[in-house]
Amino acid sequence: MSLTETPSGPAGARGRVTELHEIRARAVAGPSEKATEAQHAKGKLTARERIELLLDPDSFREVEQLRRHRATGFGLEAKKPYTDGVITGWGTVEGRTVFVYAHDFRVFGGALGEAHATKIHKIMDMAIAAGAPLVSLNDGAGARIQEGVSALAGYGGIFQRNTKASGVIPQISVMLGPCAGGAAYSPALTDFVFMVRDTSQMFITGPDVVKAVTGEEITQNGLGGADVHAEASGVCHFAYDDEETCIAEVRYLLSLLPQNNRENPPTVMTGDPADRRCEVLLDLVPADGSRPYDMARVIEELVDDGDYLEVHERWARNIICALGRMDGQVVGIVANQPQVLAGVLDIGASEKAARFVQMCDAFNIPIVTFLDVPGFLPGVDQEHGGIIRHGAKLLYAYCNATVPRISIVLRKAYGGAYIVMDSQSIGADLTYAWPTNEIAVMGAEGAANVIFRRRIAEAEDPEVVRARLIKEYKAELMHPYYAAERGLVDDVIDPAETREVLIKSLAMLRTKHADLPSRKHGNPPQ
Numbered sequence: 149m150s151l152t153e154t155p156s157g158p159a160g161a162r163g164r165v166t167e168l169h170e171i172r173a174r175a176v177a178g179p180s181e182k183a184t185e186a187q188h189a190k191g192k193l194t195a196r197e198r199i200e201l202l203l204d205p206d207s208f209r210e211v212e213q214l215r216r217h218r219a220t221g222f223g224l225e226a227k228k229p230y231t232d233g234v235i236t237g238w239g240t241v242e243g244r245t246v247f248v249y250a251h252d253f254r255v256f257g258g259a260l261g262e263a264h265a266t267k268i269h270k271i272m273d274m275a276i277a278a279g280a281p282l283v284s285l286n287d288g289a290g291a292r293i294q295e296g297v298s299a300l301a302g303y304g305g306i307f308q309r310n311t312k313a314s315g316v317i318p319q320i321s322v323m324l325g326p327c328a329g330g331a332a333y334s335p336a337l338t339d340f341v342f343m344v345r346d347t348s349q350m351f352i353t354g355p356d357v358v359k360a361v362t363g364e365e366i367t368q369n370g371l372g373g374a375d376v377h378a379e380a381s382g383v384c385h386f387a388y389d390d391e392e393t394c395i396a397e398v399r400y401l402l403s404l405l406p407q408n409n410r411e412n413p414p415t416v417m418t419g420d421p422a423d424r425r426c427e428v429l430l431d432l433v434p435a436d437g438s439r440p441y442d443m444a445r446v447i448e449e450l451v452d453d454g455d456y457l458e459v460h461e462r463w464a465r466n467i468i469c470a471l472g473r474m475d476g477q478v479v480g481i482v483a484n485q486p487q488v489l490a491g492v493l494d495i496g497a498s499e500k501a502a503r504f505v506q507m508c509d510a511f512n513i514p515i516v517t518f519l520d521v522p523g524f525l526p527g528v529d530q531e532h533g534g535i536i537r538h539g540a541k542l543l544y545a546y547c548n549a550t551v552p553r554i555s556i557v558l559r560k561a562y563g564g565a566y567i568v569m570d571s572q573s574i575g576a577d578l579t580y581a582w583p584t585n586e587i588a589v590m591g592a593e594g595a596a597n598v599i600f601r602r603r604i605a606e607a608e609d610p611e612v613v614r615a616r617l618i619k620e621y622k623a624e625l626m627h628p629y630y631a632a633e634r635g636l637v638d639d640v641i642d643p644a645e646t647r648e649v650l651i652k653s654l655a656m657l658r659t660k661h662a663d664l665p666s667r668k669h670g671n672p673p674q
Contacts, residue, residue, distance in 0.1 A: 171230070172213065172214075174230065175213050175214060175231055176196065178194065178196075178255065179229055179254050179255055180254075183254035186254075187254055191346070191390075192253070192287065192325065192347055192391065193324075194252070195234075195250035195251060195252040195253070195254075195285065195287070196235060196250075196252075198250055198324065198391065198395060199237075199239070199250055199285070201391070201392060201396070202239075202246075202248060202283060202285070202398060203239030203240060203246065203248070204239060204240045204241060204242070207239035208237055208238075208239040208248075209237050210235060210236065210237040211236045211267070211270065211271060212231075212267050213230065213231060215232050215267055216230060216263065217263040217264070217295075218262070218263065219261060219262065219263075219292075219294065219298075221294065222294040224294050224295075229256075231252060231255060232255065233251065233257075233258050233259065233260075233261075233264050233288070234249055234250065234251055234252060234260075234264045234267050234268060234288075235250045235252060236249040236250075236267045236268065236270070237249075238271075238280070241399050241402045242399070244280075244407060245278065245280040245407070246281050246283060246402060247271055247272075247274060247278070247280055247281065247282045248271075248282070248283045248284070249267070249271050249272075249282075249284055249285070250284075250285035250287070251285065251286055251288035251325070252287075253288065256289075256292060257288065257289035258289055259288055259289045259290060259292040259293075259299075260288060260290070260292055260299050260302050260303065261292035261294075261295040261298065261299050261302070262298040262299065262301075262302055265301075265302025265303070265305060265306065266302070268302075268306055269305045269306065269309060272306070272309040272310075272313065275313070276309070276312065276313050276316060279317060279408035279410065280317060280408065281317055282313065282317060282318070282320070283320045283322065283398060284319075284320070284321050284322065284335075284338070285322050286322060286323050286324060286325065286327055286331075286335065286348075287324045287326075287348075288325065288326070288327070288331065289326060289328075290326075290327075290328050290329050290330070291303065291329070291330070291331070300330070303330050303334070306334050307333055307334060307337060310334055310337035310338060311337060315409055315506075315510035315511075316409050317407070317408045318339055318340075318402070318405045318407075318408075318511065319337075319338035319339050319340075320338060320339065320340045320342070320398060320401065321334065321335035321338045321341045322342045322394065322395065322398055323341065323342065323343040323349075323374075323384070324344055324347065324394075325347060326348070326368070327349065328349075328350075328352070328353075330352075332350045332351065335350065335383075340385045340386070340459070341377075341383060341386075342384070342385065342386045342387075342388070342394050343373075343374035343377060343378065343384045343386070343387045343394075344374060344387075344388055344389070344390065344391055345373065345374045345375060345387060345388070345389050346369065346374075347391075348373070349368045349369060349372040349373050350372045350383060350384075351368075351371050351372035354371070355368055355370075358371065374387040374388075375387060378460075378461075378462045378463060379462045379463055380463075382460060382464065382496065382499065382500065385459050385460050386459075386461075387462070400457060401457060401471075404457060404471045404478050405478075406511050406512060406513075409512065412512050413478035413511070413513060414478075415476045415478075416473065416476050418453065418473065418476045419453075420452040420475075422474075422475045422648060423647075423648045423651075424647055425644045425645065425647075426449045426450060426643065426645075426646060426647050428449055429449055429644060430644060432445055432446060433446065433558055433582075433584065435584045437522075437560045437584075437586055440486045440490070441486055441487065442487050443486060443487070443491070443518065444458075444468060444485070446483070446518065446558070447468065447470060447472065447483060447518070449647075450474070450647045450650065451472035451473060451481075452472070452473040452474060452475065452476065455472065455473070456470045456471060456472030456473075456481070457470060457471045457472070458470045459504060460504075463500060464494070464497045464499070464500040465485060465488040466485050466489040466490075466491055466492060466493075466494065466496075466497050467482065467483070467484055467491075467493070467500060468481065468482070468483040469500060469501055470483075471513070474516075474647065474651050474654060475655075477514070477654060477658075478513055478514075479513065479515070479516050479654065480505070480507075480513045480514065480515045481515075481516050482501050482505065482517045482518070482569075482570070483517065483518035483519075483520075484518065484569070486559075490522050491521050491522065491560075492521065492523060493521060493523070493524050493525065493542070493565045493569075494525035494530055495530060495533050495535055495538040495539075498535070498568075499538055499541060499542075501542050501545075502542040502544070502545040505542070505546055506545050506548075506549075508551060509545070509548070509551050512551060513551060514551050514553070514554070514657065515549065515551060515552070515553045515554075515570070516554050516555075516556070516654075517553070517554070517555040517556070517576070518555075518556050518558055519555060519556065519557045519561045519566065520557075520558045520560055520561075521560060521561060521562065521566065521569055522560050522562050522565070523562045523563045523564070523565045524539060524563070524564060537673045539568060540673040541672060543574065544670070544672045544673060545672075546568070546569075546575065546576075547575060548664070548670060548672075549575075550660075550662040550663075551660075552577055552657035552658070553570055553575065553576045553577050554577060554578045554580070554650060554653055554654065554657075555569065555571065555572075555576045555580070556579075556580045556581065556582070556641075556650075557579070557581040557585040557587060557637070558584065558585065558643075559582070559585060559586060560586050561585065561586065561587045561588075562586075562587075562589065563588075566587060571636075572637070572638075573636070577653075577657055577660065578638050579636070580637065580638060580640070580641050580649060581628065581631065581632065581637045581639075581640050581641070582640070582641065582643050582646075583628045583640055583642075583643075585628050585637075585640070586622075586628075587636070593618055599617075599621070600613075600614075600617045603617070604617065
C-alpha cells in the first residue's frame with residue numbers, strides 16, 4: 149500500500165511526518181545557501197549559529213518555527229518564508245533556562261513585521277511568566293516598510309514588555325548588525341547591551357539623514373559603532389572584536405545573574421580561602437592621597453581568584469562598576485578610580501554608577517563600595533550639564549537600595565561625594581575604613597584656606613603659617629579615627645584583612661530584610 153492511498157492510516161501518518169521533517173529542514177536552512185554565504189562574507193554568523201554558541205548543546209527548543217506573515221501588497225504575498233525573519237525559543241546556559249530571540253538577516257533583512265513582532269511578544273511573555281532571563285540577538289533592518297504602521301505597533305509591544313520585565317528578569321541585548329530608528333529603544337530599555345566592532349551599529353538617524361539635516365559627514369561606525377557607544381555615549385556596556393567572544397561573555401554574565409528578582413545569583417565553589425590575607429594592598433595603595441594607583445588591582449586582589457567582569461569599562465572610567473564573587477557569592481562593586489581624573493565624580497560617573505546600583509538592587513546582588521574620592525568635578529560644563537541632578541541619581545539609587553550594602557574608605561572621602569558614595573548616613577549597613585582614610589568636608593589645604601584666611605593673610609610669612617595650620621587641621625579633624633570616634637565608621641581595619649572582613653560581613657547580611665514605603669513608584673531625578 150502506498151503512502152497516498154490511506155492518508156488517514158498509519159502509512160499516511162508516516163507520510164505526514166516525513167513532510168513535517170522536510171518543512172522543518174527548509175525552515176532551519178533558511179532562504180538559500182547564497183544568503184548564508186552573503187552573511188558569512190560580512191564576517192557575521194547566522195541567527196541559528198549564534199543561538200548554538202549562546203545555549204548549551206542540544207538545549208534549544210524553538211517556538212513558532214513555521215510562522216509566516218499574512219501581509220499582502222508590494223510583492224509580500226509571493227514571499228512567505230518560515231520563521232518570518234526571527235527565531236524564538238528557549239534553552240539553557242550552564243543548565244539554567246534562558247529565553248532567546250534572534251533576527252535572521254537572511255530573511256527580509258531581519259526587518260520586523262506583524263508576525264515577526266508577535267513571535268517576539270510571545271517569547272517575551274513566556275520569559276516573564278517563567279521568570280527566566282531574555283537574550284535578544286539583534287541583526288535587523290528595522291521596521292518592515294511594506295507592512296506600514298503594523299510594524300510600528302509591533303515595536304510598541306516590544307517596548308511595553310521591556311518595561312514590564314525591567315527589574316523582574318535580566319534582559320540582555322546583543323547587537324550583531326545594524327539597529328536604526330525606533331528599534332534602538334528596545335536595547336536601551338534592557339539591562340545590558342553588547343556590541344561587536346565593525347559589524348554592529350546603533351543610531352536613531354543614520355549618516356544620510358545627519359548629512360541632510362546638519363551637513364555633517366560621518367560613517368555608520370563613526371556615528372553609532374561599538375567603540376562610540378562604549379566610550380562616548382555609554383549606550384553599550386560591553387564591546388568585542390568578534391561574535392564568538394561577545395557571545396561567550398554573554399554566557400559569563402548570565403552566570404553572575406539570578407534567574408529573576410525573586411532569586412539570588414548562583415553560588416559557585418571556590419578554592420580561594422575566605423580568610424586569605426591581602427598583604428599586597430599595604431604597598432599597592434599609597435598613603436599620600438595625591439598619588440594615583442589602579443583601583444582595578446585592589447578589586448582583583450579582593451575577589452575570588454582575581455576574576456571579575458567590569459561593566460561599562462571604557463565609559464566614565466573615573467568610576468569602576470563590576471560584578472565578581474567573594475567566597476563564591478556574587479557581589480556588585482562600585483569604586484572610584486584614582487588613575488582617571490583623580491577618581492572624582494562627574495556627570496558620566498554618576499549616571500554609570502546609579503544605573504549599576506539599581507541593577508544590583510533589582511536582582512538581589514549585594515553592593516560593596518570602595519571610596520577614594522576628592523569630590524565632584526568642578527567646572528561650568530559640569531554645572532550647566534546638570535551635575536546636580538545627575539549626582540542626585542546616584543544618591544537616589546543608593547538610598548533606595550535594600551540589598552546588603554558595605555562601604556570601605558581607602559583614602560580620601562571629601563564633601564558631598566563622600567555622602568553620595570554610600571556613606572553610613574544614607575543607609576550603608578556597614579562602613580569600614582583603612583588607616584589611610586581622610587573623611588572630611590574638603591581637603592585640609594582648602595579647609596585651612598577658608599577657616600584661617602585672615603590669619604594667613606595677616607602673617608609675616610603666610611606660607612609658613614598656612615603649612616602649620618594645615619597640619620593642625622589634619623591632626624584635629626582629619627586623623628584616621630575621627631569618623632570612627634563619632635560612630636560614622638563601624639571599624640578601622642587592616643587593609644590586608646579586607647577580604648576576610650567583607651566576606652564575614654556579607655555572610656551576616658545575607659538574610660537582611662528591608663521594606664520600602666508603600667507607593668506606586670518613586671520619582672528619581674532625571
